[in-house]
Amino acid sequence: MVRLFGPLVGLFFAVALLWSFGVGAIQAIREPEPATAVQKFHLAPHEPEPGFSFNGPFGKFDRAQLQRGFQVYKEVCSNCHSLHFVAFRDLAALGYSEAEVKAIAKDWSNKAKVTDPKTGDETQRDNVPADHFPKVYYAGTGNPPDLSLVTKARHEGPEYVYSLLTGYQDQPAELLKEFPDSKTPDGLYYNPYFANLNIAMPAPLADDQVTYGDGTKATKQQMAADVAAFLTWTAEPKMEKRKQTGWAVLGFLLAATVLAYLAKRNIWAKVH
Amino acid sequence: MSFPWAKEYKPSHPLMQWLDEKLPLPRFVYNAVGAGYPVPRNLNYMWNFGILAGVCLMLQIVTGVVLAMHYAANSGVAFDSVEHIMRDVNWGWMLRYAHANGASAFFVVVYIHIFRGFFYSSYKPPREMIWLLGVTIFLLMMATAFMGYVLPWGQMSFWGAKVITGLFSAIPVVGTPLQQWLLGGFAPDNAALNRFFSLHFLLPFVILGVVILHIWALHIPGSSNPTGVEVKSESDTVPFHPYYTAKDGFGLGVFAILYCTMLFFLPNALGHPDNYIQANPLSTPAHIVPEWYFWPFYAILRAFTADFLFIPAKLMGVLAMFSAILVWFFLPWLDTSPVRSGHYRPLFRKFFYLLVIDVLVLGYCGGSPAETKYVLISQIAATYYFLHFLVILPIVASIEKPAPLPFSITQAVLGKDDQTAPAA
Numbered sequence: 001m002v003r004l005f006g007p008l009v010g011l012f013f014a015v016a017l018l019w020s021f022g023v024g025a026i027q028a029i030r031e032p033e034p035a036t037a038v039q040k041f042h043l044a045p046h047e048p049e050p051g052f053s054f055n056g057p058f059g060k061f062d063r064a065q066l067q068r069g070f071q072v073y074k075e076v077c078s079n080c081h082s083l084h085f086v087a088f089r090d091l092a093a094l095g096y097s098e099a100e101v102k103a104i105a106k107d108w109s110n111k112a113k114v115t116d117p118k119t120g121d122e123t124q125r126d127n128v129p130a131d132h133f134p135k136v137y138y139a140g141t142g143n144p145p146d147l148s149l150v151t152k153a154r155h156e157g158p159e160y161v162y163s164l165l166t167g168y169q170d171q172p173a174e175l176l177k178e179f180p181d182s183k184t185p186d187g188l189y190y191n192p193y194f195a196n197l198n199i200a201m202p203a204p205l206a207d208d209q210v211t212y213g214d215g216t217k218a219t220k221q222q223m224a225a226d227v228a229a230f231l232t233w234t235a236e237p238k239m240e241k242r243k244q245t246g247w248a249v250l251g252f253l254l255a256a257t258v259l260a261y262l263a264k265r266n267i268w269a270k271v272h
Numbered sequence: 273m274s275f276p277w278a279k280e281y282k283p284s285h286p287l288m289q290w291l292d293e294k295l296p297l298p299r300f301v302y303n304a305v306g307a308g309y310p311v312p313r314n315l316n317y318m319w320n321f322g323i324l325a326g327v328c329l330m331l332q333i334v335t336g337v338v339l340a341m342h343y344a345a346n347s348g349v350a351f352d353s354v355e356h357i358m359r360d361v362n363w364g365w366m367l368r369y370a371h372a373n374g375a376s377a378f379f380v381v382v383y384i385h386i387f388r389g390f391f392y393s394s395y396k397p398p399r400e401m402i403w404l405l406g407v408t409i410f411l412l413m414m415a416t417a418f419m420g421y422v423l424p425w426g427q428m429s430f431w432g433a434k435v436i437t438g439l440f441s442a443i444p445v446v447g448t449p450l451q452q453w454l455l456g457g458f459a460p461d462n463a464a465l466n467r468f469f470s471l472h473f474l475l476p477f478v479i480l481g482v483v484i485l486h487i488w489a490l491h492i493p494g495s496s497n498p499t500g501v502e503v504k505s506e507s508d509t510v511p512f513h514p515y516y517t518a519k520d521g522f523g524l525g526v527f528a529i530l531y532c533t534m535l536f537f538l539p540n541a542l543g544h545p546d547n548y549i550q551a552n553p554l555s556t557p558a559h560i561v562p563e564w565y566f567w568p569f570y571a572i573l574r575a576f577t578a579d580f581l582f583i584p585a586k587l588m589g590v591l592a593m594f595s596a597i598l599v600w601f602f603l604p605w606l607d608t609s610p611v612r613s614g615h616y617r618p619l620f621r622k623f624f625y626l627l628v629i630d631v632l633v634l635g636y637c638g639g640s641p642a643e644t645k646y647v648l649i650s651q652i653a654a655t656y657y658f659l660h661f662l663v664i665l666p667i668v669a670s671i672e673k674p675a676p677l678p679f680s681i682t683q684a685v686l687g688k689d690d691q692t693a694p695a696a
Contacts, residue, residue, distance in 0.1 A: 003608070006666065007663045007666060010662025014663075015655075016580040017576070020577045020580070149549075152545060154545050157545070188290060190594055238365045242539070243537065247536075250529065250532055253528050257527055263521065264521065
């Protein structure tokens with residue numbers, strides 16, 4: 001039975017597939033899919049010049065860079081973007097003291113919202129270290145995503161954030177010549193690193209937009225790299241511990257595997 | 273059952289003797305994975321992957337049970353609770369990465385185990401039942417993995433669930449009501465998430481049960497071996513312990529090194545970035561792709577682009593995708609060559625390697641966006657896939673002239689066997 005019906009079923013699927021193939025191939029030859037502006041002009045993200053300190057199996061965060069990146073987030077990004085999964089207390093990992101964390105929370109301009117349980121009145125209070133960053137409400141065009149996980153939510157996240165922030169430019173003339181319908185609509189901005197080339201966020205960074213406390217010159221590239229590093233930390237705060245643990249685990253496993261191999265060789269020596 | 277020369281369990285300690293009388297559990301273990309189980313002496317490292325699959329199952333159960341202590345299966349908070357595990361639970365990040373990469377490791381190991389079975393024809397008599405139970409385990413694994421991927425409630429979770437449950441709507445007449453009944457709604461939502469969590473917790477224990485049957489069925493004829501020649505005498509075998517416990521120990525070490533490298537240094541390499549975006553029913557991702565271990569089957573699903581006779585393309589795709597796995601159930605009766613091992617089947621071997629390449633091509637196409645070129649390639653690759661199992665294997669079995677087999681396993685290993693019958 002199996003040998004009778006099996007080949008019939010096999011041929012049935014094969015013919016159906018070849019039918020689909022034929023229909024699709026004829027279609028592809030008759031009306032080839034037109035190239036799109038995205039296919040030709042979208043760019044893959046790239047690293048900043050010296051590279052990120054946290055990449056690679058030994059990579060570590062640069063604490064000073066994370067603090068600078070936090071400053072960029074605070075002074076620029078936090079006007080529109082939330083940081084839902086990060087608590088003020090987490091900032092201690094950037095090298096801030098307990099008192100500094102308290103002060104950052106207290107001075108944060110977006111206050112914690114509370115509802116009075118007796119009257120139902122909505123009021124505000126200063127943030128405390130245990131609070132998460134309060135949600136940012138945004139009324140303009142576009143839909144600014146929460147940034148806590150953004151570097152894990154995009155392919156090559158840190159490079160993507162850096163490239164996007166430094167990638168604003170005028171729409172290339174060749175693009176308009178080749179795809180006259182693809183002019184960037186009003187209210188959007190051309191950025192070849194964005195998935196569909198036109199992003200609702202205006203270029204957020206300009207040289208010297210912030211003044212770094214440590215004297216680093218705040219070029220656009222510098223700020224973009226710093227905030228990309230900061231957002232890598234917000235997405236993966238346990239990264240350093242993960243890599244550190246990984247090396248200890250691999251060291252142990254390597255030794256154990258060598259011993260296991262020697263044991264195996266010893267036991268099998270007699271029967272080969 | 274075992275071979276007559278299998279060692280008998282003889283406890284020397286009075287406590288163990290007492291235990292053996294009341295409940296012979298140590299005897300059971302001794303006969304299953306101890307010195308009481310004689311195993312062919314020529315097993316190569318391809319035979320490590322059964323044990324490794326068992327290790328992966330236990331790893332998934334242990335990490336999964338602990339994760340379930342911290343996870344909340346509610347569509348309002350599921351995504352947040354996963355981030356809570358990643359940030360606030362002690363070693364939670366390690367548990368979650370171990371579980372997510374553990375699923376991938378499980379599938380890598382099981383795919384190698386299955387292709388080992390293809391090459392050495394492990395499905396042939398007297399081992400058909402082991403094979404049938406194995407394919408059942410694989411189907412259960414796919415269901416479990418699919419539902420597990422929905423739990424973090426990210427974008428790929430949601431849209432993957434929508435696409436896969438949408439397959440049921442292709443069934444004529446009852447399709448749409450069936451899909452709504454399975455989901456508990458018109459689209460994946462809290463009802464679906466809750467039942468997926470419940471089943472994702474249950475199914476691993478069902479898998480464990482079938483694994484026990486799989487191993488039980490294995491111990492009746494005993495393990496196969498790379499020559500495909502059955503065990504003839506005691507010199508063909510060695511006791512499982514210490515020989516294969518030692519060999520499996522080394523294999524386990526190598527596996528653990530590779531797995532931990534992924535876990536600690538590339539934990540998100542096999543995942544999709546979109547799953548770090550919370551599920552949003554109003555925003556469809558640009559490319560909906562399942563996890564890598566479903567790619568070959570996803571490619572087969574998408575390969576049917578034109579209605580065939582009176583059957584809609586979507587229904588053909590669904591039928592073909594399920595048939596692609598169900599066909600494995602019939603392998604023992606499709607491949608009738610009396611020779612098991614691919615080492616002695618020159619023609620079969622060529623088609624086997626072609627199948628390996630074919631499945632890799634299907635996997636590549638399944639993970640790529642649904643562009644014309646990938647669809648066209650997967651149509652050819654899927655055609656070969658079905659022809660291989662249903663047409664080529666039966667034909668090869670009847671026309672092939674196999675190479676001469678060794679007299680026994682001992683002869684294959686040592687070059688001589690004292691038991692060799694004198695040439696008549």
